[in-house]
Amino acid sequence: MATPQVQEKQQPETGKAVVNDFSMTVATKNGSGSQTSNLTLLRALFKMGIPVSGKNLFPSNIQGLPTWYTIRLSKKGYLARRAEHEIVVAMNEDTFVEDLASVAPGGAFYYGDHLKFEINRTDISVYSFPAKKFAKDSSAPATLRDYVANMAYVGVLAHMLEIDMAKIREALEYHFDGKEKPIAINMGVIEAAYEWAKANLSKSDPYRVEPMDETKGFIMADGNTAGALGSIFGGLQFMAWYPITPASSVAEGVSHNISKFRDKEGQDGKTYGIVQAEDELAAIGMAVGAGWSGLRAMTSTSGPGISLMTEFVGLAAYAEIPVVIWDVQRVGPSTGLPTRTSQGDIISTYFLGHGDTKHIMLLPGSASECFEFGWKSFDIAERMQTPVFVMSDLDLGMNTWMTKPFEYPNTPMDRGKILWEEDLEKLSDWQRYKDVDGDGIPYRTAPGNKHPRSAWFARGTGHNDNAKYSERSEDWEKNMMRLKHKFETAVNYMPKPEVISSGNKVGIISYGSTDAAILEARDYLAEGGLQTDYLRLRAVPFTSEVKDFIEKHDRVYVVEMNRDGQMNMILRLEYPEHTTKLISLAKHDGMPLTANWVKEAVELQEK
Amino acid sequence: MTETAQMPNVQLNLVGLSKNDYRGAPTTLCAGCGHNSISNQIIAAAYELNVVPEEMIKLSGIGCSSKSPAYFLNRSFGFNSLHGRMPSVATGAMFGDHRLRALAVSGDGDTTNIGMGQFKHIMRRNVPMVYIVENNGVYGLTKGQFSATAEKGLRLKYQGLNPFTPVDVVEEAMASGATFVARSFAGDANQVKALIKAALSHNGLAILDIISPCVTFNNEDDSRHSYGWGREHQEPLHDFTFVPREQEIQVGEFPEGTTKTVTMHDGATIVLKKLDRGHDPTSRSAAMKLIDDARNEAVLLTGLIYVEPNQPSLTDVAELSTNRPLNRLTEADLRPDKSMIETANAMMF
Ligand SMILES: Cc1ncc(C[n+]2csc(CCOP(=O)(O)OP(=O)(O)O)c2C)c(N)n1
Ligand code: SF4
Ligand SMILES: [Mg+2]
Numbered sequence: 001m002a003t004p005q006v007q008e009k010q011q012p013e014t015g016k017a018v019v020n021d022f023s024m025t026v027a028t029k030n031g032s033g034s035q036t037s038n039l040t041l042l043r044a045l046f047k048m049g050i051p052v053s054g055k056n057l058f059p060s061n062i063q064g065l066p067t068w069y070t071i072r073l074s075k076k077g078y079l080a081r082r083a084e085h086e087i088v089v090a091m092n093e094d095t096f097v098e099d100l101a102s103v104a105p106g107g108a109f110y111y112g113d114h115l116k117f118e119i120n121r122t123d124i125s126v127y128s129f130p131a132k133k134f135a136k137d138s139s140a141p142a143t144l145r146d147y148v149a150n151m152a153y154v155g156v157l158a159h160m161l162e163i164d165m166a167k168i169r170e171a172l173e174y175h176f177d178g179k180e181k182p183i184a185i186n187m188g189v190i191e192a193a194y195e196w197a198k199a200n201l202s203k204s205d206p207y208r209v210e211p212m213d214e215t216k217g218f219i220m221a222d223g224n225t226a227g228a229l230g231s232i233f234g235g236l237q238f239m240a241w242y243p244i245t246p247a248s249s250v251a252e253g254v255s256h257n258i259s260k261f262r263d264k265e266g267q268d269g270k271t272y273g274i275v276q277a278e279d280e281l282a283a284i285g286m287a288v289g290a291g292w293s294g295l296r297a298m299t300s301t302s303g304p305g306i307s308l309m310t311e312f313v314g315l316a317a318y319a320e321i322p323v324v325i326w327d328v329q330r331v332g333p334s335t336g337l338p339t340r341t342s343q344g345d346i347i348s349t350y351f352l353g354h355g356d357t358k359h360i361m362l363l364p365g366s367a368s369e370c371f372e373f374g375w376k377s378f379d380i381a382e383r384m385q386t387p388v389f390v391m392s393d394l395d396l397g398m399n400t401w402m403t404k405p406f407e408y409p410n411t412p413m414d415r416g417k418i419l420w421e422e423d424l425e426k427l428s429d430w431q432r433y434k435d436v437d438g439d440g441i442p443y444r445t446a447p448g449n450k451h452p453r454s455a456w457f458a459r460g461t462g463h464n465d466n467a468k469y470s471e472r473s474e475d476w477e478k479n480m481m482r483l484k485h486k487f488e489t490a491v492n493y494m495p496k497p498e499v500i501s502s503g504n505k506v507g508i509i510s511y512g513s514t515d516a517a518i519l520e521a522r523d524y525l526a527e528g529g530l531q532t533d534y535l536r537l538r539a540v541p542f543t544s545e546v547k548d549f550i551e552k553h554d555r556v557y558v559v560e561m562n563r564d565g566q567m568n569m570i571l572r573l574e575y576p577e578h579t580t581k582l583i584s585l586a587k588h589d590g591m592p593l594t595a596n597w598v599k600e601a602v603e604l605q606e607k
Numbered sequence: 608m609t610e611t612a613q614m615p616n617v618q619l620n621l622v623g624l625s626k627n628d629y630r631g632a633p634t635t636l637c638a639g640c641g642h643n644s645i646s647n648q649i650i651a652a653a654y655e656l657n658v659v660p661e662e663m664i665k666l667s668g669i670g671c672s673s674k675s676p677a678y679f680l681n682r683s684f685g686f687n688s689l690h691g692r693m694p695s696v697a698t699g700a701m702f703g704d705h706r707l708r709a710l711a712v713s714g715d716g717d718t719t720n721i722g723m724g725q726f727k728h729i730m731r732r733n734v735p736m737v738y739i740v741e742n743n744g745v746y747g748l749t750k751g752q753f754s755a756t757a758e759k760g761l762r763l764k765y766q767g768l769n770p771f772t773p774v775d776v777v778e779e780a781m782a783s784g785a786t787f788v789a790r791s792f793a794g795d796a797n798q799v800k801a802l803i804k805a806a807l808s809h810n811g812l813a814i815l816d817i818i819s820p821c822v823t824f825n826n827e828d829d830s831r832h833s834y835g836w837g838r839e840h841q842e843p844l845h846d847f848t849f850v851p852r853e854q855e856i857q858v859g860e861f862p863e864g865t866t867k868t869v870t871m872h873d874g875a876t877i878v879l880k881k882l883d884r885g886h887d888p889t890s891r892s893a894a895m896k897l898i899d900d901a902r903n904e905a906v907l908l909t910g911l912i913y914v915e916p917n918q919p920s921l922t923d924v925a926e927l928s929t930n931r932p933l934n935r936l937t938e939a940d941l942r943p944d945k946s947m948i949e950t951a952n953a954m955m956f
Contacts, residue, residue, distance in 0.1 A: 043956050174956050219955040229951045235941030237933050238702050240695075260950070261943040269928025271940050273702040277695065278728040285688070285695025285725070292686055292696070293664075293703020294934030296941070311689055371951075406955075408948040413938040446934050447684040448704030450661045457677060457685040468632070469677060 018206045020050050020075040022107075024087035026153065027099045031063030033147030034091065036175060036186070037154050038069040041163070042400060043171035045073060046220055048164050049212040053079040053516070054400045055592060060245070060338045066095045076523075077214060079402060080516035081592040086207055087161075089153045090115065091131065108205035110156060125205035129156050134192040140185045151186050155193025160201065162208050165194065219405050223370040223396040223513075227326060228253025229406065230374015231298060232261045235413055238290035238297040240275045240283040242305060245338050246394035247328035250300035251276075280305035284312040284325070291316065291323040292458055294418065294446025296378045300326035303345050304334060306352065313387050314353025315460045318483070320433070320442065322381035322416070326390045328397040331590045340590030341394035343512055346566035349389050350540060356480060360490055361389045361540040364396065365498070365515040367403040369538070375409045376495065382416035384490050385444060393561070395592040396513035417443040424451040432456040432467040433479065440486030487541065494539035497546060501533040506606070507553035509546075511537040511567060513592060514559055520595035525602060532602070537567070542574060550578045557602055563588040621657040629654045631678040641793030641819030641834075642672050642741045646679045648796055649710065649739075652803040653680060656851060663708045664700060668693040668722060670714035671748045672741035672819070680710075691722025694729035697736055698921065704932035705922035708807055709736040716746045716754040719774045723755075730783040730812050735920040737806040737813045740776050741793075743821035744832035751824030758831045763824065776816035777912060778898045781891070787813035788894065788913040792837045793820065798909060804849040805911070810872035811920045818907065837907055844888075844897075844910035846880035871916050879911065888914050 028034035035056070042054040053072050059065035072082055086107035090099040096117045103109045105123045112131030119126050135149035158168060169187055176182040228250050231239075236258070241251035255274050262271050273290075277283035283299045290297035301309070306327050316323055329345050331337035351357055362377055364370045373390050381388040424430060424445070430453060433442045442465075445454040456467040463479070464470040501507075510518045515536055522532050535549045550556050550571070556578075558568035565584030572579045585601045587593060617625050629650045634643050653663065660682035667673035669690035676685045688696040697711050718726045718740050729738070744757040753766055755774040762768050780788045787809045789802045799817060806813035820826045820834045828835030850856055852874035867887060869877040879888065884900075887893050894913035901908040927933060 046956065171956075219952055221955040225955075229954075233943055233948075233951070235936075235938065237936070237941065238699060240699060257954070261947055262941075267928075268930065270926050271933065271936055273925045273927065273933070275698065275732075278724060281692060282695040282698075282725055282728065285692045286699035288688075289686070289696035289699025290702050291699075293700045295699075295703055297699065312692070315689060405952045406948060408945050409942065413942060445684075446703060447664045447700065448661075448707055448932055448934055449684075450659075452661065452682060454661065455682050455684045457687065459685075459687040460689065461687065 016206060017208060018086070019208055019210050020073050020212060022086040022207050023070055023072040023082050023084065024089070024157075025068050025070040025085040026089040026091065027066065027068050027095050028091045028150065029063070029094070030059055030061050030065045030067045032091075032150065034067070034069065034150045036147070037150040038071070039175060039400065040154055040168060040171045041157065042071050043174065043220060044163055044167040045071065045209060046215050046402060047167040047170055048209065049215050050209060051075065051077040051079065051214050051402060053402060055081055055395070056399060058339050066092050073209065075212060075214070078516065078520040078595065080520050080595050083594050083596065089157070091150070091153065106205070108207060110153065112152075125203075127156070127160070127201050129153075129193065129197065129201070134189045134196070137192065138185060138188050140189070144185070148186055148189050151189035152193040155190035156197045156201070158190065159194045159197035160203055162210070164211065165191070215402060217405070218402045220400050221367040221403050222249070222398055222400050223364065223367045223392050224249035224328065224398060225253040226367040226403070226406065227364070227370040227374045227390065227392065227397070229257060230371035231324075231378070232258050233409055234375030234378040235296050236272060236298060236378070237295040238273050238287065239299065240277045240286035241299050242277050242280045242283045242301065244302045244305055246330055246398045247300045247302045247305070247326060249398065250326050250328060280308040281312070284309040284323070287323045288312055288316045288321050291321045291381070292446070294448070296382070297322070298324035298326065298378075300328065302328050302330050303332040303336070306345055306349060310352050313359070314355065314357055316387045317353060317357050317359065318355070318460060319458045320385040320444070321458065322385050323387050324377040324381050324390065325387055326392060329391065329393040331588075337590045339394070341513065341561065341592055342588065342590065343391070343393055343561040343566070344588070346391065346560075346562065347569060349391065350570060358487055358541075359387055359389055360384065360494070361391050362495065363391050363511040363537050363539060365512055365536055365538065367396065367401045368406055370396065371406040379411070379414040380490075380493050382418070383414050383441070383493055384486065385416060385441060386486070391512065393513050417441055419443050419445050419454070420449055421451045421454070424449070424453055431465040433463065433482070434465040435482050435485075439489040440482050441489060491541050491543055494541060494543050496543050497538050497549075498536040499534070499545060499549060501535075501549065501552070502531070504531045504533045505554040506530065506602075507533045507535060507549055507556040508559060508602070509535045509537060509549070509556055509567075509571070510559040514561060517593035517595045517598050518559060521598035521602070524595060524599040528603065530602070530606060540570060542571075546571070547575060550575060550581060553581065555583060556581050557583050557585050557605070559585045559593070559598055561588060561593060562586055620654055622659050624654070624660075626650065626654045628682065629660065629680055631676070631681045634675070634678040636671055636674065637823050639822040640671065641743060641817075641821070642675050643678075644793045644796060645739065645741055645799060645817055645819055646675045648800040648803060649679045652800050652807065656804055656807060658708065658807075662706070663710060666693050666697045666700065666709065666711040668713045668717035669748070670717045670746065671821070672712055672714035673717055675712050675741070691717050691720070692725055693717070694722065694725035694734070698729060698732060698734050701734055701736065701922055702925070702927070703934040705735070705927050706932060710739070710807070711736055712739050712741060714747070714754070715740060715742040715744060715756040715776070719755040719776060719779070727779065727783045730780060730785040730814070732921045733786055733811040733918055735810055735812070735922055737803065737809075737815065739815045739817060741819040742776060742816055742832065743819050743825055744830065745821050745825045747821045747824060751821070756832070761830055775898065775902065776814070780814040780816070781894055781898065781913060785814050785913070786811040786915040786918045789814070789911045790816045790818070791909045792818045792841050792907060794834050794837050795841060795843075795909065798843060798847060801847050801849045802911065804851070805871070805875070805877050808851075808871040808873050808875040809914070809916065811918055840905065841907045841909055843882060844884060844886045844908055844912070845882055847910055848878040850876040850878060869914055869916060877911065877914070888912060
């Protein structure tokens with residue numbers, strides 16, 4: 001379908017202050033150390049009680065290419081990206097001209113006075129400041145001067161926007177883990193810049209901040225670290241991985257933190273193993289080997305890695321080996337846009353493998369849900385004895401989100417149907433692939449089990465109930481039908497969708513990191529007179545609530561971040577009788593969805 | 608070794624098992640295939656070493672050779688994995704219960720063609736495992752195409768002439784830092800068995816490159832992977848004796864000077880009576896030269912080429928518990944206490 005070209009507008013009335021409701025973007029160069037400054041601003045605002053979100057738009061490059069960091073403040077609590085920004089801080093000569101042009105009318109433009117450019121706009125406030133001076137004057141060692149220089153804009157903005165300096169200090173204390181020296185150096189630059197701005201700049205734009213009380217009961221977290229911590233609480237025992245943006249920080253989050261949570265004093269040996277593999281083929285192979293040997297095993301990757309894992313995932317599904325795979329999606333195929341976000345792996349992952357395969361996919365919609373699915377995915381994988389995918393994305397995984405605190409797992413670990421010596425002792429008969437309970441899930445044993453009847457032979461070849469090689473057609477069909485039945489059973493273990501429904505005619509289905517944009521868009525649609533209901537998918541296969549939701553609505557918009565409406569295709573496959581109700585609204589520009597796009601896209605259809 | 612006869616004609620080993628307890632399903636490989644004789648020696652070695660089958664795991668990739676774990680050690684857990692990817696599966700599997708012994712079978716195609724990458728990396732990591740390459744110079748299972756170990760100039764009926772330089776399994780192993788490297792010949796059953804036993808005593812990755820003729824596709828006498836060529840050109844490096852830990856060496860049994868003993872990590876001993884070449888398998892440079900000599904002289908030098916018994920293995924490096932395997936840990940070991948959720952949240956902002 002045609003996607004609308006949205007002109008987004010938000011112009012202040014002249015003379016009226018705009019408080020806690022605008023976006024600001026800092027334009028720098030990749031690798032210049034601006035991330036500390038940006039996070040300091042973000043965290044200080046959060047500590048002031050103002051709902052904020054921060055999004056890093058970065059290139060696939062280590063040093064030198066332009067990068068933008070956008071902070072949105074929203075007194076209403078909207079966390080989605082906005083396409084426009086009212087305040088721009090220009091620190092990069094390479095993008096100065098476009099940065100200047102990008103400021104919303106009535107907005108403010110700050111730039112380092114070492115950048116000599118003509119200012120050709122009169123509809124905005126323009127401020128220049130000596131960006132390099134404060135670092136030079138500071139106690140920072142020469143080697144760090146370029147990095148702390150970025151603190152200059154923090155100080156200038158702190159004065160101009162009225163950001164609480166005590167909260168800035170708290171942000172620095174957190175960032176530098178309480179280490180007084182770097183805190184003092186950075187704070188020194190910020191204070192000097194603050195005082196300079198106070199003495200030299202006079203404010204002519206309406207944007208400023210005020211303390212609120214809207215962030216209590218929230219934390220700031222990125223989905224990847226959250227997922228890593230969740231996995232640690234899930235009892236992760238083995239992880240193998242291969243570096244790839246935007247997934248690396250899942251594995252690094254595990255390896256950097258697991259010792260703190262899992263190594264106990266006087267403990268004999270580690271309770272986990274971590275291997276950085278030679279590639280994704282090996283990473284999944286190791287995880288599958290570990291899953292076979294009875295461990296809670298996982299790997300994390302992005303689209304290109306998922307492609308390489310295909311043969312192993314098919315094998316694991318067919319040999320019925322539990323393993324958890326995180327796919328932090330980016331724009332593909334192959335390298336695609338490696339630092340941009342996407343939900344483009346939905347179809348290929350759902351059917352990953354050859355022969356008839358369908359896989360469980362968990363769909364976290366927030367950083368705290370990444371934590372939850374971190375532990376829950378192991379329970380589901382071991383219960384179902386199959387690969388479980390957690391489908392995150394770059395925006396959710398790498399950006400810092402205001403999110404609910406992580407909650408301790410509310411159910412005991414589910415190790416599934418695994419038999420040890422004493423269990424086998426009680427059973428006169430045990431067959432690896434026999435469906436004893438009628439749910440399609442057989443019983444398994446793991447190496448190290450000393451019972452003489454414990455061993456079985458894992459294989460990708462055709463096999464009978466006893467895991468013995470079989471080319472008999474009946475055995476093949478029976479096994480495949482059992483696996484199908486097992487997938488139906490999986491529905492009982494899936495997290496249910498989140499449904500907001502009040503009997504409206506129009507419904508929206510979405511999933512993952514689009515949540516913030518949908519929530520905001522629904523408000524705008526309602527302002528325009530269109531009330532909508534909303535279902536946020538949390539897992540595939542779908543639980544009955546999904547069908548109920550579609551049935552109850554005349555039209556259902558399936559909003560997602562890919563070209564072909566991949567989740568919409570899966571919904572149509574599952575509910576062919578509702579094909580005509582399901583309308584795909586798909587966007588694939590590599591950027592997190594905006595509420596305005598969603599609103600306009602729905603309105604265009606509803607006209 | 609004491610052997611108590613329980614039933615007439617049934618010999619039981621020290622763990623009370625008969626040789627039959629170490630067998631697998633009947634082989635479906637071609638009669639006379641080298642792989643079958645290697646399976647038989649795996650059975651014999653495990654039986655004679657009193658291995659408890661449940662304390663061993665067996666792994667393989669894909670190929671005729673990789674099928675063979677179905678034909679030995681029925682009571683051991685097994686994993687017939689993917690073509691060329693057995694090393695990764697084995698690496699992960701060793702974390703489950705690292706006290707188990709692992710024996711993996713691969714083919715020359717499985718290892719040096721599709722699986723070259725994983726083959727190299729499993730050696731780097733010194734995964735404690737016996738890795739047997741049943742090397743026949745061809746892809747048996749897909750009907751006789753050249754593998755990367757086929758010699759330059761080999762001519763096969765359907766494939767024509769192989770114009771490319773072969774990969775030498777043993778040389779690749781040395782280049783990747785393998786800590787136990789041996790070559791043998793399926794036609795020399797005793798040596799194969801002795802080397803398997805020694806390899807099972809090694810705390811690290813033990814590579815056995817065993818020339819294992821494919822009687823169906825590559826067994827002409829002038830082919831480097833044939834029985835005929837092997838019989839004509841095999842030159843054992845040593846008189847090789849493996850002495851398990853529980854068996855004592857008599858004083859004076861092996862005179863110094865003409866013999867070299869290597870003490871393995873588990874206390875077993877390898878006694879090598881030097882033959883013509885006087886090869887010292889603890890010398891890396893000697894091993895490299897030997898490989899070169901074998902190639903230049905076109906001989907099949909067999910036996911222990913290199914051993915380094917005291918390198919830490921992957922599971923040593925991973926600092927796993929010595930008495931509780933990972934796969935026996937429970938929720939109490941694995942899930943942090945409830946109070947730790949505060950720590951997790953405090954790490955955020
Ligand atoms: C991914 C993949 N590609 C190709 C094959 C087909 N295939 C099966 S076995 C084999 C070669 C086996 O050769 P080798 O490892 O030397 O074993 P052999 O049969 O000679 O013992 C090939 C190419 C496969 N099973 N999987
Ligand atoms: S084809 Fe060759 S390798 Fe395969 S079983 Fe027959 S003889 Fe052995
Ligand atoms: Mg072969």
